Amino acid sequence: MKNINLVTSIPGPKAKEIIARRTAATPAGLAKSTEIVVEKAQGALVWDVDGNQLLDFAGGIGMLNLGHRPEAVVQAIHKQADQYLHSCALVTTFEPYVELAELLNKVTPGDFPKKTLLAGSGSEAVENAVQIARYYTKRPAVICFEGGYHGRTHLTLSLTSKYGLFKKGFGSMSSDIYRLPVPNLYRIPAGMTEDEYLHFSIQQLENALIAQVDPEALAAILIEPVLGEAGFIPVPPLFLQKIREICTRTGAIMIADEVQCGSGRTGRFCAIEHSGVIPDMVVLAKSMGAGMPISATIGRAEIMDAVHLGGVGGTYGGSPVAAVAAIEAVKQLSSPAFLSQSTRFGEKIEALMAPWVSKYPCVGDVRGMGAMRLVEFVKDKKTKEPDPGIALEIIKEAVSNGIILIRAGLYSNCIRLLPPIVMTDDQLEEGLSVLENAIANKSFAAV
Ligand SMILES: Cc1ncc(COP(=O)(O)O)c(C=O)c1O
Numbered sequence: 001m002k003n004i005n006l007v008t009s010i011p012g013p014k015a016k017e018i019i020a021r022r023t024a025a026t027p028a029g030l031a032k033s034t035e036i037v038v039e040k041a042q043g044a045l046v047w048d049v050d051g052n053q054l055l056d057f058a059g060g061i062g063m064l065n066l067g068h069r070p071e072a073v074v075q076a077i078h079k080q081a082d083q084y085l086h087s088c089a090l091v092t093t094f095e096p097y098v099e100l101a102e103l104l105n106k107v108t109p110g111d112f113p114k115k116t117l118l119a120g121s122g123s124e125a126v127e128n129a130v131q132i133a134r135y136y137t138k139r140p141a142v143i144c145f146e147g148g149y150h151g152r153t154h155l156t157l158s159l160t161s162k163y164g165l166f167k168k169g170f171g172s173m174s175s176d177i178y179r180l181p182v183p184n185l186y187r188i189p190a191g192m193t194e195d196e197y198l199h200f201s202i203q204q205l206e207n208a209l210i211a212q213v214d215p216e217a218l219a220a221i222l223i224e225p226v227l228g229e230a231g232f233i234p235v236p237p238l239f240l241q242k243i244r245e246i247c248t249r250t251g252a253i254m255i256a257d258e259v260q261c262g263s264g265r266t267g268r269f270c271a272i273e274h275s276g277v278i279p280d281m282v283v284l285a286k287s288m289g290a291g292m293p294i295s296a297t298i299g300r301a302e303i304m305d306a307v308h309l310g311g312v313g314g315t316y317g318g319s320p321v322a323a324v325a326a327i328e329a330v331k332q333l334s335s336p337a338f339l340s341q342s343t344r345f346g347e348k349i350e351a352l353m354a355p356w357v358s359k360y361p362c363v364g365d366v367r368g369m370g371a372m373r374l375v376e377f378v379k380d381k382k383t384k385e386p387d388p389g390i391a392l393e394i395i396k397e398a399v400s401n402g403i404i405l406i407r408a409g410l411y412s413n414c415i416r417l418l419p420p421i422v423m424t425d426d427q428l429e430e431g432l433s434v435l436e437n438a439i440a441n442k443s444f445a446a447v
Pocket of ligand 1: 061121122124126149150151152224229257258259260261285286
């Protein structure tokens with residue numbers, strides 16, 4: 001192995017000690033997909049506290065499109081830290097906030113005047129988008145989709161799907177939320193063609209405006225253009241076009257949650273650009289900060305300006321240190337060179353993974369868009385019964401052999417790949433061979 005170098009088992013002795021302290025000091029509900037304890041990281045490489053060198057295929061759940069510690073980002077953080085750390089946008093003006101907003105207004109889809117509100121996490125930015133849409137339209141209702149993940153604040157948790165993992169036990173959720181199915185082309189109902197299924201899904205969307213929600217009460221439709229947590233499900237362009245049409249017709253706001261699929265992950269700065277559909281608002285977080293906690297709600301100026309003076313903002317939103325990092329990150333993430341690397345990188349992953357469907361009985365599907373790729377595991381290729389157990393076992397084996405991975409999927413039966421897009425071909429091939437070996441071992445052991 002050229003890039004992976006293991007000197008202990010994972011976790012090694014030092015890692016075990018720190019994990020035991022984590023268990024004692026932090027709540028049991030704070031999950032972790034691996035037993036890796038990080039000491040340092042650079043690009044696609046991570047070193048743990050026991051001296052093991054690993055390859056990162058999780059990228060902090062899509063936070064590291066530019067890899068660990070991109071040079072320009074780190075330099076900008078150092079420079080800003082030497083000037084001032086924060087003064088709060090509700091108290092003073094600082095240029096990094098303004099410059100980042102100008103940049104995001106420019107690089108997001110839509111040739112109309114835009115404004116940007118910054119916050120600290122993806123959840124906050126989604127919540128801001130929905131609340132601003134409600135304020136502007138003076139309407140309460142929001143349509144969201146099955147499998148969607150939008151965060152863990154009370155409102156965004158209400159918008160999030162997947163009950164057992166995310167919502168169970170947390171009491172009643174926000175009202176005025178309507179959740180509809182989104183077409184998943186891997187799970188077309190028996191007896192339907194792809195075309196029929198797509199048209200049926202679109203019809204269900206229209207039908208919801210009769211059966212579930214008054215179109216005159218509809219404030220927004222919120223969708224991830226490629227569903228992340230649900231299992232990298234690219235939403236068909238026709239479905240996105242229908243959402244756009246309904247929003248235009250009813251006066252509702254179309255919000256694209258690009259927290260996971262945006263920031264250049266799919267070969268465009270925003271994934272929705274592949275469809276040609278222009279949303280009214282875009283939400284970004286994760287990779288736009290290259291590891292710093294920062295997020296953005298970007299929208300048509302007249303919508304963003306609707307809220308009364310003092311109605312939005314927070315103590316940390318657009319923190320200067322995070323904002324300068326994001327300025328450098330967004331400049332790179334939106335550059336033609338990065339976007340074509342993302343496309344090429346995605347094609348390379350696809351070419352390496354595509355044969356797995358016919359080679360391994362447990363691999364039901366490999367899919368995704370650009371460099372956002374995933375493997376779905378099933379007990380039976382015909383029935384497509386999800387196999388969350390084998391996905392977990394494969395992750396355990398692959399991690400113990402030096403790659404960092406995380407699951408996904410409404411049924412927790414998928415492994416998602418969100419490696420740094422700056423990963424070299426050599427690193428990609430080595431990492432995927434580790435994953436493939438784990439799939440082969442578990443696959444044939446299971447038959
Ligand atoms: C699509 C999407 N929206 C919103 C969020 C919430 O972001 P955060 O965890 O930064 O609050 C996530 C996080 O995974 C996400 O994937």
